[in-house]
Amino acid sequence: MTPPPVPFLDLERSQRDLYEEFDAAWRSITRSARYVGGPVVEAFEGAWAAEHGLDHAVGVANGTDALELVLRGLGIGPGDEVVVPANTFIATAEAVLAVGALPHFVDVDPDTLLVTASTVASGITDRTAAVIVVHLYGQAADMTAITALASRRGIAVVEDCAQAQGAQWDGRAVGTFGVAGCTSFYPGKNLGAFGDGGAVVTRDAALARAVRSFGDHGRSEIFKYEHPVVGRNSRLDALQAAVLLVKLPHLQAWNTHRRNAADQYSQRLGEEPGITLTRQAPASTSVHHLQVVRVDDRDRAQADLAAEGIGTAVHYPFPCHQQKGYAVMPRAGVLETEATSPRLLSLPMFPGIDREEVDRVCDVLIASVRGSSA
Numbered sequence: 001m002t003p004p005p006v007p008f009l010d011l012e013r014s015q016r017d018l019y020e021e022f023d024a025a026w027r028s029i030t031r032s033a034r035y036v037g038g039p040v041v042e043a044f045e046g047a048w049a050a051e052h053g054l055d056h057a058v059g060v061a062n063g064t065d066a067l068e069l070v071l072r073g074l075g076i077g078p079g080d081e082v083v084v085p086a087n088t089f090i091a092t093a094e095a096v097l098a099v100g101a102l103p104h105f106v107d108v109d110p111d112t113l114l115v116t117a118s119t120v121a122s123g124i125t126d127r128t129a130a131v132i133v134v135h136l137y138g139q140a141a142d143m144t145a146i147t148a149l150a151s152r153r154g155i156a157v158v159e160d161c162a163q164a165q166g167a168q169w170d171g172r173a174v175g176t177f178g179v180a181g182c183t184s185f186y187p188g189k190n191l192g193a194f195g196d197g198g199a200v201v202t203r204d205a206a207l208a209r210a211v212r213s214f215g216d217h218g219r220s221e222i223f224k225y226e227h228p229v230v231g232r233n234s235r236l237d238a239l240q241a242a243v244l245l246v247k248l249p250h251l252q253a254w255n256t257h258r259r260n261a262a263d264q265y266s267q268r269l270g271e272e273p274g275i276t277l278t279r280q281a282p283a284s285t286s287v288h289h290l291q292v293v294r295v296d297d298r299d300r301a302q303a304d305l306a307a308e309g310i311g312t313a314v315h316y317p318f319p320c321h322q323q324k325g326y327a328v329m330p331r332a333g334v335l336e337t338e339a340t341s342p343r344l345l346s347l348p349m350f351p352g353i354d355r356e357e358v359d360r361v362c363d364v365l366i367a368s369v370r371g372s373s374a
C-alpha cells in the first residue's frame, strides 16, 4: 500500500478545532454592520501591539502596503534608495518602488540566507534613506549589528516580519528593533487571515498616525472629509480582524509545533552529506515559516519527492534583481544569493505535520541525494 501524500502546506489541519469560534465571530460582524475598521479591528490592533510590547499597531490591507505606508510615513520617495535583500519575496522591493524610491539589492549570509550588517553596509550609498531587514523563513536577522550600523550611518531600519510572526532576536520580538515592524496576514503566513491583511507595529506615535492616515485616504483625525495629505485606501477588514483574534492565542503553540518539526528535520538531515540546512545565529529564535534546505540537484530531488506524493516549493527560484522589472536596479555583490537560488528547496512545514510525515520526507530526500551523487 502506498503511504498517503504529504502536502507542502495544509492550512486546514491546525484550525479544525476553531470552526465554531470562527463562525460565531463572523456572525457577530455580520450583524454589527461595522465591516471596515470598528471595535473588532481596534481590539485586534491592541492585541497585536501588546504581542510586541509596543503601544501602536495599525491594520492595513496586506503586508506589501504595510511596508509601503511605513516608507511613505518616513518621507522616503524619489531620489532615495532603500537597501533590500536580493533573497526575499518580491513584495519587499515592490514597496520601495511604490513610493518612487529605488531598491538597492544586497547579498545574504551563506549560513542563514539573511542580510547581515556587512551585506547591508555594502549597499549603502549617499542616497540611502533606509534598509528593509527581512526576517526570512521565520529566522531573525542580526538586529544588534544592523541597528548599530544603521544608527552610525544615519539610515532608518524597517523590519519585514511577514515570515516571522512570533520570532525573536536576543529574546525580543522582531519588529521592535527598527522604526517599524511590518507583517502580512496572507493565509499561508504563520498567523494568516481568511484573505489578505497586514499590520504595522511601532513605538513612534507620529509614524503610526501617518500610516493610518495614508491608508485611509489621507484623512485628518478630526474631520472625515478633510484630506491634508494624498492618501490611498489600505485598511483591515473587520471579518479578517475577527479571524485573527480567534487565531492569535494559538500562534505560540503552532510555532512550537513547527519548531519540533524543524528539530526533527535537522536531526535527520543535519549530518547528511549533500544536504545543507540554514544555520541560525544562537540569538535567533526562529518560527520556521519555511523549512529550507539546499541540495545540488534540486530539480531531481523535487521530482523524486513529487513521485512519492510529497509536496515541495522553492523560495525563491529567482533572486529579486533577476526578475524582469527589476533588472536595472542597483545591486552590491549578490554572489551568494545567485549561487544559492538554484539549490533551494522548501520541504513540508506547517503546524499539524506529524512525525511520520517528516520521517517520510527525509527518507525520500536522503535517497534522492545519495542516488544523484552515486
Ligand SMILES: *Cc1c(COP(=O)(O)O)cnc(C)c1O
Pocket: 062, 063, 064, 065, 088, 089, 091, 092, 134, 136, 160, 162, 163, 183, 184, 185, 186, 196, 197, 198
Ligand atoms: C508575504 C510577504 C510579503 C507581502 O505580504 P502580502 O500580504 O502578500 O502583500 C512581504 N514580504 C515577505 C517576506 C513576505 O513573505
